[in-house]
Amino acid sequence: MSFYILRRILYAIPIxxxxxxxxxxxxxxxPGDPLQTVMPPDATAETIAIVKKAYGFDKPLPMQFxxxxxxxxxxxxxxxxxxRRPVFLEVSEALANTSLLALFAVPLAFFxxxxxxxxxxxxxxxxxxxxxTGAAVVGVSLPNYWLGxxxxxxxxxxxxxLPATGMxxxxxxxxxxxxxxxxxxxxxxxxxxxxxxxxxxxxxxRAAVAEVxxxxxxxxxxxxxxxxxxxxxxxLKNSLPQVMAVMGLQFGYLLGGSILVETVFTWxxxxxxxxxxxxxxxxxxxxxxxxxxxxxxxxxxxxxxxxQSLIDPRIRRA
Amino acid sequence: xxxxxxxxxxxxxxxxxxAPATRVRGYWQSVLYRLRHxxxxxxxxxxxxxxxxxxxxxxxxxxxxxxKESIVGRLKPFGWHEHLLGTDELGRDMLSRLLYGGxxxxxxxxxxxxxxxxxxxxxxxxxxxxxxxxxTAIMRTMDVFYAFPSVLLAVAIAGAMGGGIGxxxxxxxxxFIPPMxxxxxxxxxxxxxxxxxxxxxxxxxxxxxxxxxxVLSNVLGPVFIYASSLVSVSIxxxxxxxxxxxxxxxxxxxxxxxxxxxxQSIYVVPFVCAVPGVAIFVTxxxxxxxxxxxxxxxxxxx
Numbered sequence: 001m002s003f004y005i006l007r008r009i010l011y012a013i014p015i016x017x018x019x020x021x022x023x024x025x026x027x028x029x030x031p032g033d034p035l036q037t038v039m040p041p042d043a044t045a046e047t048i049a050i051v052k053k054a055y056g057f058d059k060p061l062p063m064q065f066x067x068x069x070x071x072x073x074x075x076x077x078x079x080x081x082x083x084r085r086p087v088f089l090e091v092s093e094a095l096a097n098t099s100l101l102a103l104f105a106v107p108l109a110f111f112x113x114x115x116x117x118x119x120x121x122x123x124x125x126x127x128x129x130x131x132x133t134g135a136a137v138v139g140v141s142l143p144n145y146w147l148g149x150x151x152x153x154x155x156x157x158x159x160x161x162l163p164a165t166g167m168x169x170x171x172x173x174x175x176x177x178x179x180x181x182x183x184x185x186x187x188x189x190x191x192x193x194x195x196x197x198x199x200x201x202x203x204x205x206r207a208a209v210a211e212v213x214x215x216x217x218x219x220x221x222x223x224x225x226x227x228x229x230x231x232x233x234x235x236l237k238n239s240l241p242q243v244m245a246v247m248g249l250q251f252g253y254l255l256g257g258s259i260l261v262e263t264v265f266t267w268x269x270x271x272x273x274x275x276x277x278x279x280x281x282x283x284x285x286x287x288x289x290x291x292x293x294x295x296x297x298x299x300x301x302x303x304x305x306x307x308q309s310l311i312d313p314r315i316r317r318a
Numbered sequence: 319x320x321x322x323x324x325x326x327x328x329x330x331x332x333x334x335x336x337a338p339a340t341r342v343r344g345y346w347q348s349v350l351y352r353l354r355h356x357x358x359x360x361x362x363x364x365x366x367x368x369x370x371x372x373x374x375x376x377x378x379x380x381x382x383x384x385x386k387e388s389i390v391g392r393l394k395p396f397g398w399h400e401h402l403l404g405t406d407e408l409g410r411d412m413l414s415r416l417l418y419g420g421x422x423x424x425x426x427x428x429x430x431x432x433x434x435x436x437x438x439x440x441x442x443x444x445x446x447x448x449x450x451x452x453x454t455a456i457m458r459t460m461d462v463f464y465a466f467p468s469v470l471l472a473v474a475i476a477g478a479m480g481g482g483i484g485x486x487x488x489x490x491x492x493x494f495i496p497p498m499x500x501x502x503x504x505x506x507x508x509x510x511x512x513x514x515x516x517x518x519x520x521x522x523x524x525x526x527x528x529x530x531x532x533v534l535s536n537v538l539g540p541v542f543i544y545a546s547s548l549v550s551v552s553i554x555x556x557x558x559x560x561x562x563x564x565x566x567x568x569x570x571x572x573x574x575x576x577x578x579x580x581x582q583s584i585y586v587v588p589f590v591c592a593v594p595g596v597a598i599f600v601t602x603x604x605x606x607x608x609x610x611x612x613x614x615x616x617x618x619x620x
Contacts, residue, residue, distance in 0.1 A: 278481075293470055
């Protein structure tokens with residue numbers, strides 16, 4: 001077991017390295033001189049020369065990468081062009097706000113998707129299965145930013161039940177999750193964000209449960225005289241590893257999908273930061289946010305793999 | 319007599335035994351047969367066809383010029399002065415812009431998937447067939463791109479390159495190559511281990527010939543089905559990019575971009591603002607269902 005964990009962690013390192021290479025090269029695929037992309041447009045020639053030397057832009061590319069990697073590892077992501085604040089600060093503040101959204105959206109999406117899929121998988125071909133399958137297709141085909149707009153139109157514009165955008169009433173200091181005046185700002189973004197994962201997850205769970213139900217050991221369980229409920233428990237447990245793999249991926253899509261949803265709701269999270277960075281052509285912020293989010297994604301997948309191997313010993317031997 | 323049918327039953331069963339199926343369907347015939355008996359897929363396929371045709375003939379059917387602005391006719395509700403779907407924030411006819419917008423949206427849905435299928439498919443076949451180090455090199459590189467959530471990767475590439483239709487397509491292509499490569503690689507690896515490949519090799523067939531005649535036909539099915547399921551993802555992602563200002567540039571009509579600019583006006587004409595999203599949603603769900611139907615009809619497992 002410990003060997004498997006070690007191997008899996010070792011495998012994540014080259015992936016993380018590759019991710020950082022891709023993020024590093026983002027500055028270079030941007031049109032124009034890379035130095036210009038990371039400097040404010042009004043910087044003097046003198047400052048540019050200083051930065052060029054200090055940040056190693058005069059060295060060969062592999063050296064530049066190592067210097068950049070060294071800085072990133074010590075938490076120095078460079079300076080934001082538009083706010084002139086350290087990118088690390090901007091990203092960590094935004095990530096905290098996104099985590100708040102994810103804290104509610106992930107359990108909601110996973111629970112709803114799993115329950116829907118499991119019920120559908122247990123009654124293949126019945127009306128409940130058709131209903132869930134239909135709902136799942138709708139879920140995966142919905143542009144979530146549009147869903148956000150529609151929810152705003154109904155709940156904020158037409159009926160004025162919930163706030164349309166932002167994170168807390170104007171003039172409020174900080175976000176207090178226990179107070180309804182703050183928490184109500186979470187409702188619409190969380191629902192919007194969880195829609196696509198619910199669709200994908202209920203689809204996967206349905207397929208996994210239906211597949212396990214067709215295996216021979218289920219017949220054996222029935223032949224042994226187990227109650228239908230006990231059989232279902234076995235089926236659900238055996239379909240879990242497959243579902244968990246998709247959950248890990250969905251966590252990443254939630255992070256990625258947050259960019260559109262946060263933009264619609266002007267929720268000051270990492271996605272909103274990204275979309276601001278795009279509008280301002282703020283490449284250091286773009287780079288820092290993408291790097292952070294993808295590393296979070298790599299780490300989540302690692303955790304999911306390890307959890308999977310805890311549940312299903314067959315994976316460890318593979 | 320009513321029992322005559324009852325009496326004939328064992329006879330028919332016997333006849334079936336001595337004379338098995340007289341008509342054996344080929345693969346494509348059975349695919350067609352299954353498709354013909356799948357009304358859902360046929361219906362949604364017809365809608366897809368309708369959307370494609372409408373986008374092509376947009377200049378002929380659009381009631382107004384999609385670029386024609388009007389100061390007095392801004393943000394009007396459905397049915398205002400022959401503007402069936404109202405007007406946008408610059409007074410342009412929504413229906414006409416919707417029809418024209420379908421062109422860009424469909425293009426951005428199909429072209430990246432097409433290029434990614436070719437590039438990713440080839441990489442996957444080469445990796446799967448060569449095995450060993452080449453396989454490791456290709457697949458581990460793909461793993462790196464897998465480590466990015468797809469929306470994030472598209473936004474990163476398009477964001478760094480600076481938007482526009484071309485850059486958006488490049489970004490989407492980059493997003494779709496890794497999963498496509500994985501599908502092709504899996505299919506190739508499965509076929510490669512089969513005996514008849516070994517037999518072909520024994521008769522002196524070179525790798526190109528084996529790939530051409532034995533591997534490709536087994537890989538194309540999964541690749542095609544997977545590509546068809548990616549079209550709706552591509553449409554969603556492309557309109558998402560436009561929504562963020564990374565895809566189509568104004569004033570060109572595009573569903574994602576229309577949604578983004580109309581978002582400011584939800585307090586004025588809420589339902590007009592939701593229209594472009596309906597178009598994206600309907601197109602995406604139709605492509606999804608057709609892809610599901612094709613997968614079932616072609617009996618492909620990915």
